[in-house]
Amino acid sequence: MEELIIFIDKFRAIFDRELFSMGKTSVTLITIIYLALIILVFFIVSKLLGRFLRRKILSRFDLEDGFRYTLIRLLHYSMLTLGILFGLNMVGIELTSLAVTFGLIGVGIAFGLQNITSNFVSGIILLFERPISVGDYIEVDKTSGQVQAINFRSTTVITLDNITLIVPNSLFVENTITNWSMGDLKVRINVSVGVAYGSDTELVTQTLLKAAETHPKTLSEPKPTVLFKEFGDSSLKFELRVWIPNPIVRFDITSELNYAIDAAFRESNIKIPFPQHDVHLIN
Numbered sequence: 001m002e003e004l005i006i007f008i009d010k011f012r013a014i015f016d017r018e019l020f021s022m023g024k025t026s027v028t029l030i031t032i033i034y035l036a037l038i039i040l041v042f043f044i045v046s047k048l049l050g051r052f053l054r055r056k057i058l059s060r061f062d063l064e065d066g067f068r069y070t071l072i073r074l075l076h077y078s079m080l081t082l083g084i085l086f087g088l089n090m091v092g093i094e095l096t097s098l099a100v101t102f103g104l105i106g107v108g109i110a111f112g113l114q115n116i117t118s119n120f121v122s123g124i125i126l127l128f129e130r131p132i133s134v135g136d137y138i139e140v141d142k143t144s145g146q147v148q149a150i151n152f153r154s155t156t157v158i159t160l161d162n163i164t165l166i167v168p169n170s171l172f173v174e175n176t177i178t179n180w181s182m183g184d185l186k187v188r189i190n191v192s193v194g195v196a197y198g199s200d201t202e203l204v205t206q207t208l209l210k211a212a213e214t215h216p217k218t219l220s221e222p223k224p225t226v227l228f229k230e231f232g233d234s235s236l237k238f239e240l241r242v243w244i245p246n247p248i249v250r251f252d253i254t255s256e257l258n259y260a261i262d263a264a265f266r267e268s269n270i271k272i273p274f275p276q277h278d279v280h281l282i283n
Contacts, residue, residue: 031091031092034087034090034091035087035088035090035091038083038086038087038090039080039083039084039087041083042079042080042082042083042084042086042087043079043080043083045079046075046076046079046080046083047076049075049079050072050075050076053071053072053075054068054072058071058072069133069134069150070127070128070130070133073127073150074127118170119152119153119154119168119169119170120152120153120169122168122169122170122172122173122174123150123151123152123153123154123155123169125169125173126150126155126169126172126173127150131172131177131179131182132147132150132155132172132177132179133147133150133181134147134148134149134150135147135181136179136180136181136182137179137180137181137247137248138157138177138178138179138180138181139177139178139180140157140165140167140171140172140175140177140178141167141171143157143159143165144159144160144180145157145158145159145160145163145165146158146248148164150169153168153169154166154167154168154169155167155168155169155172160248160251180247180248181247185245185246185247186219186243186244186245186246187243187244187246187247187250188222188241188242188243188244189241189242189243189244189250189253189254190239190240190241190242191208191239191240191241191242191254191257191258191261192229192237192238192239192240193208193237193238193239193240193261193272194232194234194235194236194237194238194272194273195235195236195238195265195270195271195272195273196235196236196270196271196272196273197234197235197236197273199236199270199271200270201228201236203268203270204226204236204238204270205226205228205238207261207264207265207268207270208226208238208240208261209224209226209240210264211240211257211260211261211264212224212240212242212257214260215242215253215256215257215260217244217245217249217253217256218242218243218244218253218257219242219243219244219245221243222243224240224241224242224243225240225241226238226239226240226241227239227241234273234274235272235273240257240261242257
């Protein structure tokens with residue numbers, strides 16, 4: 001029995017031993033555990049409260065999904081901040097001494113945390129200004145994808161190939177990002193094609209328009225148009241301009257239009273020439 005009591009006293013001494021002090025407060029292992037538990041409770045409460053608001057409250061209002069997500073994330077950040085402040089107060093750590101301590105530490109590691117700080121601040125800007133929102137279809141670094149989540153440091157983007165990209169938030173603030181989902185979803189796609197010299201240009205125009213108008217996924221308004229762009233080196237160059245309802249399907253529709261145009265040209269005996277190069281021999 002005495003050995004058990006001695007073991008318990010030694011075990012307790014480990015938790016009660018001072019690790020460091022902040023102002024007048026002695027920080028022990030048990031202090032850190034209490035603080036972590038308090039923050040964990042606030043974290044769990046913020047998740048439950050966010051889920052309740054999303055399902056029971058916000059769903060009753062006609063709000064954009066991106067705006068709902070912003071409100072939930074801001075609530076989560078606020079609850080975590082409140083949890084940290086409440087936890088520090090409960091364990092007796094004074095905020096004034098804490099500010100001085102972190103100020104001194106911050107001077108030493110400022111350069112190492114520049115990118116993290118930049119991305120965190122950029123994440124807050126994204127949530128408030130909302131240039132992108134969850135569910136938006138965007139293009140970043142020549143890669144297209146859909147925004148899945150906007151987090152503290154980075155944004156998760158899922159490409160059309162189902163590849164997950166973790167993009168630093170600062171990239172969205174410091175660079176030009178194409179947001180295909182902002183405003184009107186319909187976009188115009190351009191399909192270029194060359195025909196042989198001597199082709200009936202009116203027939204080419206009507207054939208291209210028919211291919212666009214009969215495609216089930218293209219829009220009738222605005223109407224498709226055809227441009228006779230230029231006289232190329234080995235072909236007459238045309239461009240079919242078609243409006244579609246959603247940018248996500250633009251690659252599929254472009255491919256389908258190419259198939260349809262190729263079939264229509266064969267039926268109308270319109271030739272697509274091979275590139276030609278004249279070689280002159282000098283004696």
